[in-house]
Amino acid sequence: MTVPDWVQDSVFYQIFPDRFANGEPSNDPPNVQPWGARPTIHGFQGGDLRGVIQRFDYLLDLGVTALYFNPIFQATSNHRYNTSDYYRIDPKLGRREDFNELLAVAHRHGLRVILDGVFNHCGRGFFAFQDLLENQTHSPYRDWYHIRRFPLDAYGEGRAENYAAWWGFRSLPKFNTSNPQVRSFLLGVGRYWVEAGADGWRLDVPNEIDDDEFWAEFRETVRSANPDAYLVGEIWDVNPRWVGPRNFDGLMNYPLRNSLLGWVAEASLSTTALATSIESLLTAYPRPHAFASYLPLGSHDTERIRTLCAGDVRKVRLMALIQFGLPGAPAIYYGDEIGMEGGKDPDSRRAFPWSESKWDRGLRDYYKGLIRLRRRLEPLRRGEYLRLLADDGAGVYAFARRTEAQAAVIVANASESTRQVEIPVSGLGWADGTSTVDEMHGARRLVSAGAVRLRLPPRDGTILTPRSAASRA
Known part of the structure; x- marks a missing residue:
């Protein structure tokens, strides 16, 4: 199997370990900041692996199926991209036993766990x-x-x-990966943690190791330990070189995020341009790798999505709707689901507020609904993409995901006006008289003259399914 089959069915949740939850204050550094303090480049706030274990019910309730952790190995910084010891869990995050327990809890509940691999450079303490x-x-x-x-x-x-x-940066000396000893060391790290139970690697700045043979060896080494391990590369542009049987299963699809921001948040991209951009991304890679893309709206390297949307939760929801409707694995950066805000890093790395009074509960419920729909509707996970409508004047975009047995239609209105929308669906096999269900609002509509007609409020969207598919919930 070239690409792990489980990835396309997954919803990832990214955790920045120092800022998610503090479960064991005894391992906090002496200069720990108060939880929720303004993030600084150098400050720690005490998050750890025990905190993730203690808050696991939150993740289960949200419904995510995979976790991506920013670096967890020993380092002197809060981001831990300056690794000192690749074989040791950072003591400020806990013990090896905590990592083992976290993996056991995740796997018991059917969640996968991938780790951040920083192999281009290390820290001065290495x-x-x-x-x-x-x-x-x-x-x-x-x-x-x-x-x-x-x-x-x-x-x-x-x-x-x-x-x-x-x-x-003096603190991040670059490895000479042409040195066989260095290669052997790094490949050993890749194998070790997968043998320990990790389900794959998110590979930091892999293009900085401009060596296809290194990554081919890395892939072979990791896959020999776990043939189902997922390898995803942090590549910020569209570059087919980095996927394939000698490279990665998928890439972090930042270009998709940028296009969605342009259409929804900035109004700088036309609807046709959005659709064309999405279709170009889907065809840039072989199908298995396109479906194994990691789809973020935000990360530790970007401003928070709600901040970029100027606090307009309607825009956040609309972007998430499209994100969850497209091929690939949608990813939630911790706290985006409750409306956390933040500018450029380190501000985007604020501590998760565990007081529910600080949550946007409506937004969290919306994310939970999207996750449930994606789990229930196979077309949203495995269906082929088909454009149905891209109306520049109305600002309305609609596309379908379809398998041989089912289809689902995603429709989005990015304009500031209510739109009466007519979506052609005859190509999906939805005959006139077919009853469709609006999965987001509960309304039912009949197919007439080969189309479904609906009214969409400003900055709103929905998912339509034939009633037979909805009744199988």
């Missing part, structure tokens, strides 16, 4: 780089990195000058 700083030209690890000249200075001001580092 053993090989520490040895290099201590022993300079005499270090046995001098070929583990890209050294331009000695002596090395990893703690001075400004960018790294005498060694390669990610974006020049």
Whole structure:
């Protein structure tokens, strides 16, 4: 199996470990900030793996089926992209036993867990780089990195000058993955945590390791440990090079997010342009890889979706509706489902507010409804895409997802006006007289003259199914 079959059925939930829940204050660092304090680049707020375990009922109630964790290995920063020890859970997040228990709880409830793999670079505390700083030209690890000249200075001001580092940050020295010892080490990490029970890897900046052979080896190594492991690459543009039997199963589909923002939040993209963009994304990759795409509306690297929508929850809901209707695995960045806001990082990494008085409960219920519909309606997970309508003047977009047995229609109105919409459905096999169900609002409508007619309020949308499909709930 080239691509894990389970991915297209999944709804991911991304957790930034330091900010989701604090279940064990005893492992907090001495300078921990109060929960909910304004996020800073360097500050910790005490989130940990025990907190995720304690709040697992929340995730089950929401209905998500897979978890993606930002880095959990030992590091000195709250984001942990500067790994010190790839084989140790960061003590500020808990113990290995906590990780094992978290995996056991997730798997018992049918949830998959993927980890963040940072293999392009490490932190200054990593053993090989520490040895290099201590022993300079005499270090046995001098070929583990890209050294331009000695002596090395990893703690001075400004960018790294005498060694390669990610974006020049002195704290993130870049591995020399052409070195067989480095390759062996990193491949061993990839295998180890999958053998420990992780269901795959989200691979950080994999394009920085511009070496197809490395990723082919990585894939083979991980798949030998678990043939069903999911590999998803953090690639921000459309680039088919990075998917396939020697690379990744799917990519983080930020281009889709950008198109949805352009159509819904910014009104900078026409309806036809949106539809064309979506269709280009779907055809850019072989079908199995398009259906294994990770579909985010936000992440730790972006502003919060509600903030980008200027607080307009209607826009958030409309974007989520389309996100959940398209091929791929929709992903929720922790807290987006309750309306958390935040600007550019670190502000987008605020602590989850566990007081329900701070939640947008209506938005959370909306997300729960989308997740239930996606679970119930196979076309939303596995159906082929078909454009039905892209009306630039009205600002209305409609498309279908269809399998051999069923079909569902997603329709969205991005305008500020109520629209009377006529959606052609004869191509779906919905004969005149077929009763359809509005899954979001409960109304029923008959197909007449090959179309379904409905009234859509501003910034609203719905999913339509034939009554026979709805009755199988």
